[in-house]
Amino acid sequence: MAFLDELKKQAEAQKQQEQLQTQSKLAAVSQNFLLVQTRFKEVQRYLHELVNQLNVLNLDLKRTYYIEGVGSIDDYRPRDYALSIDSIRIGQKDFINAIILRFRVATERTLQVERTLPNQIDTLKEYLWHNNVKYQCTEYRNDRGVVTRGVFNIASEIPVTIKFSADFENAKVFLHMKNFAGLTVSEFRYDADEVNGELLDELAKYLIDKPNRFRDMGRHQASMRELTRQARLQREVQYPEAPAQREAEEKTGLFGRLKSILS
Numbered sequence: 001m002a003f004l005d006e007l008k009k010q011a012e013a014q015k016q017q018e019q020l021q022t023q024s025k026l027a028a029v030s031q032n033f034l035l036v037q038t039r040f041k042e043v044q045r046y047l048h049e050l051v052n053q054l055n056v057l058n059l060d061l062k063r064t065y066y067i068e069g070v071g072s073i074d075d076y077r078p079r080d081y082a083l084s085i086d087s088i089r090i091g092q093k094d095f096i097n098a099i100i101l102r103f104r105v106a107t108e109r110t111l112q113v114e115r116t117l118p119n120q121i122d123t124l125k126e127y128l129w130h131n132n133v134k135y136q137c138t139e140y141r142n143d144r145g146v147v148t149r150g151v152f153n154i155a156s157e158i159p160v161t162i163k164f165s166a167d168f169e170n171a172k173v174f175l176h177m178k179n180f181a182g183l184t185v186s187e188f189r190y191d192a193d194e195v196n197g198e199l200l201d202e203l204a205k206y207l208i209d210k211p212n213r214f215r216d217m218g219r220h221q222a223s224m225r226e227l228t229r230q231a232r233l234q235r236e237v238q239y240p241e242a243p244a245q246r247e248a249e250e251k252t253g254l255f256g257r258l259k260s261i262l263s
Helices: 002-057 118-130 197-207 219-238 241-262
Strands: 063-067 071-090 093-106 111-115 135-141 147-154 157-167 172-178 185-191
Touching (some): 002 071, 002 157, 002 172, 002 197, 111 118, 118 135, 118 147, 185 219
Antiparallel strands (some): 071 093, 135 147, 172 185
């Protein structure tokens, strides 16, 4: 019986240790959740005020977007800023799950594109749909019912979204930008303690094309830049002749390369 008693004591000690670890983890998760909520409330207040000011000021900003089949349009102007909150309910209380800043950029130009092959028509439809750009497509068919031409009238407005979300358990905040710097997606990640007034000020400057440090801020972004730098250095170490070769080619130009080939 003594041996069984010893096993029982070990089992009880392990249970107590697991309970303590669970309680400790729950406390940490709760603390992280509340920290993110505090930061989100600051973001909400800031962006609410920013939206109000931008809608009043109606700044004369111009942004450039490349539209497949149309080319670069350099006179898209932002307008109609709006802020929305996605909430979650825990118990009897609502908490912020995500914060979304939306606005539109619009041009006065008429955008029309024509495609003459079915696969090109489908590709353009997918491209516009993926980037949330509205369009109307008029298709023309031949006597056999085969589509031979598609005329796209593309909306003069492009929706832009700036979304804050979070990994509450680990106190990470994510910023997802769609269609702001062209028809692209940009993503940023921050520790919750990095989301402060300084970051929001730089974000606001970034949104209205003022000199800013926004894209350089955040430990995660700095880490990614360092990894990119190290990878580039590693390539130069492994292939040391490549930079020298590129430099020599740039100096000699086309005629220098022709001379080396013909000699």
